[in-house]
Amino acid sequence: MIRAFWVLAAVLTAATLTFLALPIVAVFLRVPPGEAYLSPVAIDALRLTAETSLVANAVFVAVGTPAAYLLAVRRFPGRGALLTLCELPLVLPPAVAGIGLLVAFGRAGLLGGTLDALGWQVAFTKAAVVLAVVFVAGPLYLRGAVAAFDAVDRECLEAARTLGAGPGRVFARVAVPMAAGGLAAAWATAFARGVGEFGATIIFAGSLRGTTQTLPLAVYSQFQSDLDTALAIGGLLILFAVLVLACLRLIPPCRTLLRRASRSRGATSPST
Amino acid sequence: MPDTLAARVAIPRRDVTVDVELAVPAGSTLALVGPSGAGKTTVVRAVAGLERLAAGRVAVGDEVWSDTRTGQWLPPERRRVGLVFQHHALFPHLTVAGNVAFAGVAPEAVHDLLHRLGIAHLAGERPARLSGGERQRVALARALARDPRVLLLDEPMSALDPHTRAGVRAELRAVLRGLEIPAVIVTHDLADASALADEAVVIEAGAVTQRGTPAQLASAPATAFVRALARVASPP
Numbered sequence: 001m002i003r004a005f006w007v008l009a010a011v012l013t014a015a016t017l018t019f020l021a022l023p024i025v026a027v028f029l030r031v032p033p034g035e036a037y038l039s040p041v042a043i044d045a046l047r048l049t050a051e052t053s054l055v056a057n058a059v060f061v062a063v064g065t066p067a068a069y070l071l072a073v074r075r076f077p078g079r080g081a082l083l084t085l086c087e088l089p090l091v092l093p094p095a096v097a098g099i100g101l102l103v104a105f106g107r108a109g110l111l112g113g114t115l116d117a118l119g120w121q122v123a124f125t126k127a128a129v130v131l132a133v134v135f136v137a138g139p140l141y142l143r144g145a146v147a148a149f150d151a152v153d154r155e156c157l158e159a160a161r162t163l164g165a166g167p168g169r170v171f172a173r174v175a176v177p178m179a180a181g182g183l184a185a186a187w188a189t190a191f192a193r194g195v196g197e198f199g200a201t202i203i204f205a206g207s208l209r210g211t212t213q214t215l216p217l218a219v220y221s222q223f224q225s226d227l228d229t230a231l232a233i234g235g236l237l238i239l240f241a242v243l244v245l246a247c248l249r250l251i252p253p254c255r256t257l258l259r260r261a262s263r264s265r266g267a268t269s270p271s272t
Numbered sequence: 273m274p275d276t277l278a279a280r281v282a283i284p285r286r287d288v289t290v291d292v293e294l295a296v297p298a299g300s301t302l303a304l305v306g307p308s309g310a311g312k313t314t315v316v317r318a319v320a321g322l323e324r325l326a327a328g329r330v331a332v333g334d335e336v337w338s339d340t341r342t343g344q345w346l347p348p349e350r351r352r353v354g355l356v357f358q359h360h361a362l363f364p365h366l367t368v369a370g371n372v373a374f375a376g377v378a379p380e381a382v383h384d385l386l387h388r389l390g391i392a393h394l395a396g397e398r399p400a401r402l403s404g405g406e407r408q409r410v411a412l413a414r415a416l417a418r419d420p421r422v423l424l425l426d427e428p429m430s431a432l433d434p435h436t437r438a439g440v441r442a443e444l445r446a447v448l449r450g451l452e453i454p455a456v457i458v459t460h461d462l463a464d465a466s467a468l469a470d471e472a473v474v475i476e477a478g479a480v481t482q483r484g485t486p487a488q489l490a491s492a493p494a495t496a497f498v499r500a501l502a503r504v505a506s507p508p
Binding site: 153155156158159160161162163164165166173174177178180 | 353
């Protein structure tokens with residue numbers, strides 16, 4: 001009876017893994033490594049995705065890290081509501097996020113007039129791609145960063161204060177290093193989500209090759225004209241996803257290695 | 273110049289209102305003794321500036337750190353207070369030397385402090401690799417590195433095993449005897465209070481129920497709690 005249960009469980013596990021792996025394997029079987037991966041459309045989309053992701057990630061890490069710290073360590077009325085608000089974009093359908101961004105920052109949107117007066121047009125530009133990624137992936141980083149700061153021992157933060165460190169120094173020298181593993185994991189997850197962003201971007205930024213067409217939009221666009229190129233770009237995105245997952249898996253061992261390395265350095269220089 | 277710590281700390285907690293007054297002359301050590309949840313740690317945290325007073329005043333000599341009448345309040349980083357936390361609160365990402373240097377002292381001063389506390393050989397180690405006694409000494413070195421005007425120790429020996437505890441107690445006594453500043457130690461052990469403090473204040477349910485030297489507390493306990501403490505400290 002027990003043996004039969006484990007056999008059944010093994011069969012179900014194998015079926016699950018096959019189902020999950022089949023589409024991924026199919027992509028690479030259909031388009032083996034070659035020229036399709038280096039088509040001009042793929043290169044343009046790759047470049048644009050890299051550029052916009054870099055800016056968007058810089059924005060949500062720079063803004064989100066101190067904001068997450070505040071939300072994690074301070075208790076104030078309405079904190080719960082604020083956390084829920086920050087997580088809202090995570091559960092919004094991407095198309096709704098795109099329409100929301102359009103009616104907020106588009107030419108006829110809430111801030112459209114003001115932005116127009118300043119000479120800035122956001123919708124259907126690279127800036128729109130960046131905003132869409134920040135809106136969709138930023139909350140993922142924020143949520144992970146809040147959890148990472150939440151896990152930091154409060155007494156260490158208080159000890160730093162009693163040792164003469166102001167709030168800024170406590171944040172930079174104690175909170176961030178102690179939360180580094182969690183922050184890196186949160187960033188990697190948000191980065192991957194941002195690279196794969198599709199729905200909000202296509203509505204708010206459109207899909208103009210070289211201007212707003214990121215890798216996922218290029219897959220969709222090429223799917224209608226050149227399936228091999230679409231599959232090749234899909235393959236690139238799969239490789240990227242594998243890389244991110246590998247990094248996430250490697251973060252704790254990487255930290256251990258770094259710790260060991262600095263410990264052996266410290267042992268040779270006592271005044272570090 | 274060494275000064276007296278004078279404090280009245282009144283803070284309402286969820287289950288009890290803490291209202292304690294104390295004065296600790298320079299060079300002497302006061303033990304705050306009491307059961308868990310009595311408010312001992314709250315008093316120490318309020319002196320350090322980690323808790324806001326609802327009413328009261330904290331001053332060291334002429335320097336006022338908190339005063340609810342005048343609205344004065346100095347943040348912890350401007351108080352020059354050395355606080356040893358119950359669980360040490362060492363920074364795990366820094367070496368022992370890095371932890372001590374965090375107080376803003378020069379490398380030579382860090383080395384001197386580590387040497388004084390017998391942990392110079394651990395300078396390059398991370399806190400995770402240290403024993404309980406070693407961590408306690410690092411926490412003390414770090415608190416002293418601040419060149420504090422007041423030293424506060426929150427149950428510094430509660431995280432230690434009985435064997436280590438006796439040794440650390442002797443070391444701590446030597447350090448406290450050599451200081452010329454007021455020191456406050458939180459403990460629920462009358463033996464620790466007897467070994468380390470000149471005077472003890474018993475706090476129960478947020479209020480002071482007895483004051484005196486540890487010997488006076490042991491010989492004439494005023495409450496059932498102190499009686500029980502005295503019995504544990506010197507069993508028949």
